[in-house]
Amino acid sequence: MPKVGMEPVRKKQLIEATLEVMAEVGYHGTTISLISKRAGLSSGIISHYFGDKQGLIEATMRHLLDALKITQRIDDPLERIDFIIENNFSQTQGASSATNTWFNFWALSLHNEGLHRLQCINHKRLERNLAFSYRKLLQPEQVKNAAASTSALIDGYWLRYSMGSVGNGDFSEAVARCKQYVRDLVAQYGR
The missing domain is CATH 1.10.357.10 (Tetracycline Repressor, domain 2)
Structure with missing residues (x-):
């Protein structure tokens, strides 16, 4: 059973790991395995929170887009x-x-x-x-x-x-x- 309140923390870890991995190896070299290793989490957590690599990539882009919002x-x-x-x-x-x-x-x-x-x-x-x-x-x-x-x-x-x-x-x-x-x-x- 997942710890209560950890979802936002884990999602942030995975998004930051995605940014780092994509910077190093590009989109085509980016794998769920590399991202999960960088984040220090199991690869299954990506599927749990984002569905698949594409879902995580889209969440990563939303993260960058959110930084552009006028707050x-x-x-x-x-x-x-x-x-x-x-x-x-x-x-x-x-x-x-x-x-x-x-x-x-x-x-x-x-x-x-x-x-x-x-x-x-x-x-x-x-x-x-x-x-x-x-x-x-x-x-x-x-x-x-x-x-x-x-x-x-x-x-x-x-x-x-x-x-x-x-x-x-x-x-x-x-x-x-x-x-x-x-x-x-x-x-x-x-x-």
Whole structure:
């Protein structure tokens, strides 16, 4: 009989182990056995909590997506957009284990319905959160384009900086560029 209250602890252990294993060996090298060994748990616990490897991968992606949620109230729309930008370039999202998992996630989402659904949710959430703030800053006809462009800029810079083609994993320049883009939009199309 499992110990009461251990489920959240065990799930967290397995998700963290999944991030580490995927960072080391990629999705195709990731096995239930490697994950359970890394977590120091039996392989049967993965089936018990997640059903299978795919269920655990999806839970791992939800874990990364949850880290992007806005959990505090920010009334100033420009400060809110800054927070969104900073959050997308946070240490959590830029850690090598998270970075490698994101790369795998994006590739797999092209062919996996469950992961594709999570990617669509993430994309829509980012644009919706940006649009919410842009509505208070820009002329109405500029909001949708501004949200889509800012979202693409965040994703593009995150990808370039994560791959080390620029910035060597230091996101500070990417954050500054995204924030400057927002300020340029507000200066050009602001109310």
